[in-house]
Amino acid sequence: MARLSMRDVAARAQVSIGTVSNVVNNPDIVLPATREKVQQAIADLGWVPNQQAQQLRAGRGRTIGLAVMDVTNPFFADLLRAAQDVLFAHGFHATIGDANIDEARQTAILRTFLQQRVRGVILGPIGPQPLEVAALAKAHIPTVLVDRAADSVECCAVGVDDVAGGRIAVEHLVSQGHRRVAFVGGPSSLKQIQDRLEGAQAAALDGGADLLSISVPQLDFASGRLAADQVVLMDPRARPTGVFCANDLVAIAFLQGLTAQGLRVPDDIAIVGYDNIDFAAAAAVPLSSVAQPRQDLGRTAADLLLAEIADADADRDHVHTSVSFTPTLVVRASSALTR
Amino acid sequence: MARLSMRDVAARAQVSIGTVSNVVNNPDIVLPATREKVQQAIADLGWVPNQQAQQLRAGRGRTIGLAVMDVTNPFFADLLRAAQDVLFAHGFHATIGDANIDEARQTAILRTFLQQRVRGVILGPIGPQPLEVAALAKAHIPTVLVDRAADSVECCAVGVDDVAGGRIAVEHLVSQGHRRVAFVGGPSSLKQIQDRLEGAQAAALDGGADLLSISVPQLDFASGRLAADQVVLMDPRARPTGVFCANDLVAIAFLQGLTAQGLRVPDDIAIVGYDNIDFAAAAAVPLSSVAQPRQDLGRTAADLLLAEIADADADRDHVHTSVSFTPTLVVRASSALTR
DNA sequence: CTGAAAGCGCTTACAG
DNA sequence: CTGAAAGCGCTTACAG
Incomplete structure (x- = not known):
């Protein structure tokens, strides 16, 4: 059995692939009868759209990269959890990279996020602000630094004092x-x-x-x-x-x-x-x-990121903010x- | 500044995009002088290849999805860590999905992996074996179940008794x-x-x-x-x-x-x-x-997955194995x- | 060794 | 409302 593509669905439903694309993305625009025929074909075949192709064409996806120093540390695990809940509620997917307290690994993770063209990044960095942050900025990938104030005004940040x-x-x-x-x-x-x-x-x-x-x-x-x-x-x-x-x-x-x-x-x-x-x-x-306040850190990071993404979508200017919590x-x- | 593409690199280095692709993937095949010119252009521009396009064309990537019930539990965090180390050593990237002990979230994660066309999946499932496992199998995405014996011979599994x-x-x-x-x-x-x-x-x-x-x-x-x-x-x-x-x-x-x-x-x-x-x-x-033995669980899961991927690459048959550790x-x- | 061309699986104007 | 065509950013034979 070969890999399924939209073409296979189109063939089975006897429509063009443009129509299949429409039932996926603009269902209201297609006649109910046609829509059902296509949906049936999708179900029969068990086809799932190829996100790579979608994003390549559409230009932007809904995946957010979360890079963290050490998932093994409950502090980060809880922070991630809080951030994910916010992102998920807004229809974004989170993909977590675990640096294992290793700078080389962290670099690899950020490069991967870059190559994957994620829509945004939340980074709890190891050591000094990694060079990749500049690369992310250059690639127009909104980034927020967590558990750490920003070294510069290059991006939003949330941390504690x-x-x-x-x-x-x-x-x-x-x-x-x-x-x-x-x-x-x-x-x-x-x-x-x-x-x-x-x-x-x-x-x-x-x-x-x-x-x-x-x-x-x-x-x-x-x-x-x-x-x-x-x-x-x-x-x-x-x-x-x-x-x-x-x-x-x-x-x-x-x-x-x-x-x-x-x-x-x-x-x-x-x-x-x-x-x-x-x-x-x-x-x-x-x-x-x-x-x-690790939950607040995670939530705030997600909020800042979503705000920056929204600004980008609306083609508005974005001013980077840096919020700092006080520990107790x-x-x-x-x-x-x-x- | 628009998004960078391979075309921009080619223009700056005054070569064709095919040549740029070659210095990325088969550097030895291109003349040292040309190669350096291109590498310089890549560095100047800060270009990073678009993985989506690469995978779309090449047909397969090197990202492995790890879906786990609860990253907040040190048991899973340690297991993930062990699995990641093995995968990383073999040149694969790990992307972690945290289900937050929520079956709906788990379903979303697996669908995302499917859409991302990850090269393989390691799954520490919640509840009964999710339906998506069948979908992964159908899409030829090797999957290994962790912390749980397989319900069927559909995939490899590693767990404890x-x-x-x-x-x-x-x-x-x-x-x-x-x-x-x-x-x-x-x-x-x-x-x-x-x-x-x-x-x-x-x-x-x-x-x-x-x-x-x-x-x-x-x-x-x-x-x-x-x-x-x-x-x-x-x-x-x-x-x-x-x-x-x-x-x-x-x-x-x-x-x-x-x-x-x-x-x-x-x-x-x-x-x-x-x-x-x-x-x-x-x-x-x-x-x-x-x-x-959570490290062994993680490591073994990664090993089984890599073996299955290798078999697929070599177009060999694969027999699913199920390994069970004994707790102490x-x-x-x-x-x-x-x- | 390098370039031109086709095509991966989609989306998006544009005709009809 | 639906189809045909172009193109997203790459890789891969195939000429030259």
Whole structure:
């Protein structure tokens, strides 16, 4: 059985292919009798229009590319979910690219989106703003950056103020009496990491506390365990008593590593995470965490994108907007004063 | 600035478009001098080939569709990750569709894959085998079912023996002395749920224990809390002392709900989850869980798909294979005997 | 080695 | 209302 085309449908319904196209795209314009004949043929054959050909001819499709650093991180998964719901409600399809915390992979994903001529892109980027963003702009593909402010006015962006987030995390630890504080995060090529660290340092300075920076390769479980091993080996008199982890994945694994090796949380070491994923509240010791409004991030990103697409469709000018949410601290047992 | 096409590149390099096509696809066949001229023009213009046109003409692309029930569940996220790594290594692109535990959405995703004429599909289906699977087969799009045995010999499949999984979970609880056991899971339209329950019932019967089935709407946090509220209200003398949750998300939220309302785990109620996601070990009380080899599932699914694609390319016959992994139980504190 | 031409499966004016 | 024809951006034999 050969591949089906519109031609096959036309032949079976004994009409021209233009008519088949019309029953697909402008059903009202064709006589009911003809329409039914064609619809019957479509059903009999099980034909599905070839989107590639449609888009090639029509010039634009309805697929939106979502590129994200790490689908494995519940923060991104939830953000994606929220964005998708909005897009889907507006008749767009979402195609997700998972960069696996790998810049090369991210580049490949963006190139694919470009080649696929997607109608728009939502990007939660790794590292510095990728060069491909310029290419997308050049190709007239609306792009919105998520979880990160735009480096330029090249596109819309939605993010949270990570400097403020780092600040409230460490301010909290300092207010609990901690004077030896540590930041666990990495890689430092991530803007998010730089900002959170910057806020943490400012808060430590203001509070008269020392801030030790423990660098880890990635924001995942393995890194959290690594950091725990490192901290456990430190001289208790020099060891930090309050630790701010750059995300909850790291914080949860760090907490687990600590308790597995006999340290108590928060008595020996208090911990604050970042993202406030659902698992934070369910951790071995319920985890304090800086909450980002991830659903809002996802929804807003989708809204901004749809607005830009609408402007493009209407041939209107578009002004790029950048919205920034403010994170909030959720305090739980992992950093509550117990002494 | 209008959209760029190969024609623009050809004009700038002063060659024919056929030659541009050749430097893209068969660089060795064109004179180095010409090649460089063309590559320069491509770079100058920032042109990227239109994949739609390429595929339309060439007849087949290199994009694989991955449709999954719920990207928010770490089990699926990890499975996807493993599958993607294999596909990527073989030069394929993965596009992920997230069904959001919604059958209508799943149908939309599969239709989109069909219209996009993806080269293959990996599907972790919701509910019964969707009708679209037949449509994919008809369109000669290789499809492999994941986390589920095939209903027929229509396609390759890879899954785990969920009946065995349910059985070992409850056998363990029974062996710990529990005689009032409960199963928490749903919706019962999911084959996975039916199988796990079936295994649980068999084990309860064999062990002389009662099995209460607590039905919840979905396999997520909210459902776990719901179930906890329900169990807390039961008469302690009738209340189950051992609970098997259909996945770890439910189990973790259930555990959290129980402890928040004053019940102790495992002393009052022992818990066993399913999937053994990374968070299981980090739960408030480290969670016993039935482990599915999710990386192997993802990898194997990708391998089976690539094999089928290779067979199709070589015009060879393909015999569909169905591989089934056996789950194993990981015992942690949530079900360890402490009395 | 390079160019001219046909065609992939559609949509879109334009006749009739 | 329906059909015939051109063309979207490419690839692929086929001449030259």
